[in-house]
Amino acid sequence: MTLGQDAGRRVVHLTLRGRVQGVGYRAWCAYEARxxxxxxxxxxxxxxxxxxVLAGPADAVDAMVEACRAGPLGARVDDLLLHEAAETALAAGGGAGFAVLETL
Structure with missing residues (x-):
């Protein structure tokens, strides 16, 4: 499946590098995802x-991935690594909704 496709549910795992800590990235991401x-x-x-980890309708996930490339004001995303993921990747968040987890 490529970005922009509108077909069913999609789950992706992202790793973002750059100036992405200390700029409110997690709070911004949760707000945008919700x-x-x-x-x-x-x-x-x-x-x-x-x-x-982002899950939902493919078009909404694709739009969120694109938003994550820029992030909040003050962020600088130098690298965005994306992998398709299984529903089991959601387990770390504790269930429905969108969670901000502690640093690992």
Whole structure:
């Protein structure tokens, strides 16, 4: 499946690197994801990266991935690594909705 396709449910795992910590990226991501009706989670990594799992209608996930390439004001995304994921990737978030998790 490529970006832009509108076919069913999509689950993706993102790793973002750059200036993505200390700029409100997690709170921004949760707000944007909830506004798009997505479920999943976001957390900081001790490596300095931000990690997220996004799930929902393919078009909404695709739009959120594109938004994540820029992030909130003050962020700089140098690298966005995307992998298709299984529904089991949502388990870390504890269920329905979108969660901000502790740093791992």
């Amino acid at each position: 506004g798009r009706g997505l479920s999943g989670w976001v957390r900081n990594r001790r490596s300095g990266a931000v990690e997220a």
